[in-house]
Amino acid sequence: MPGRIEVARGNSPLIVAFPHTGTDLADCADAFVSSWLTRRDTDWHIHELYAFAQALGATTVRMPISRSVIDVNRDPSGASLYPGQATTELCPTTAFDGDPLYVGAGPDADEIARRRTAWFDPYHAALAGEIARVKAIHGHAVLYDAHSIRSRIPRLFDGALPQFNIGTNGGATCSPRLTAAVCTACGPDQVVDGRxxxxxxxxxxxxxxxxxxxxxxxxxxxxxxxxxxxPDESNWPTPMLAHPPIAPVLRAVIHACLDFRP
Structure with a gap:
């Protein structure tokens, strides 16, 4: 079924979420300037990079719909997560580099509400359900929201990003011990609550x-x-490397999340 949320249940307290690896444009494809531009900012290969997590007992939740149709990691009210900084909306009208995504003006309020009902709400119902399930079993849950982005996007940030960009909203979203364990696993090329x-x-x-x-x-x-x-239509996306240099680090990161106890 197109757009069906993909859930693979594990028996540990860890849930790994993939909100931005989907490329399905559903019934919105004709509204966009081009399918390639619409998919350019996908978190390419991320669910494949973390595929090992399921064998370790993690639950995974993946959204197959493209973030350009609706971004399930944005505030559904439409409020900006980064006031005063360039970002993209709940239903983005531009790509990360600022290119317009739509042939016309983009979705109106009714269309945004339709997309939220069709895809945003089911994704978060699935995610909330898995959090409640593992918390009932273990007494706590760890939600690891897995993302990636091109290393250089001048409209969004200066220079090159660190390899590992850890977000905790200023320490509000998890125990400092979990943050410390993830940081230790990542090594020096990291930042916490940067961009x-x-x-x-x-x-x-x-x-x-x-x-x-x-x-x-x-x-x-x-x-x-x-x-x-x-990146252009002839050279992007490139395949995932056969032996990604960060793969062993990500295994250590996931183990740190699995081993965490409040």
Whole structure:
């Protein structure tokens, strides 16, 4: 069924979420300027990069619909997660580089509400259900929101991103011990709550006082795929590297999340 949320249940307290790996444009494809531009900012290969997590007992929740149709990591009210900084909306009208995504003006309020009902709400119902399930079993849940982005996007940030961008919204969304364990696993090329402090998912579900610890990981794509200087339709996306240099680090990160106890 197109757009069906993909859930693979594990028996540990860890849930790994993939909000931005989908490329399905559903019934919205004809509204966009081009299918390639609409998919350019996908978190390419991320669910494949973390595929090992299921064998370790993690639950995974994946959205197959493209973030350009509706971004399930944005505030559904439409409020910006990063006031005063360039960002994209609940139903983005531009790509990360600022290119218009739509032939016309983009979706109106009724269309945004339709997309929210069709895809945003089911994704979060699935995610909330899995959080409640593992918390009932273990007494706590760890939500790891898995992302990636091109290393250089001048409209969004200066220079090159660190390899590992950890988001906890200023320490509000998880125990500092979980943050410390993830940082230790990542090594030196990292930042905590830099340009990316955690999206709506991390901020909404992260309630450490109530046993839910949420942390976002935004990877610079150079750690697992080759990034051309100027991505275009002929050279992007590139395949995932056969032996990504960050793969052992990500295993250590996931183990840190699995081993965490409040």
């Amino acid at each position: 990316f402090r955690g999206g709506w998912t991390t901020r909404h579900y992260g309630q450490p006082a109530h046993g839910v610890h949420a942390i976002q990981m935004e990877l610079a794509m150079r750690g697992y795929m080759t990034e051309p200087d100027t």
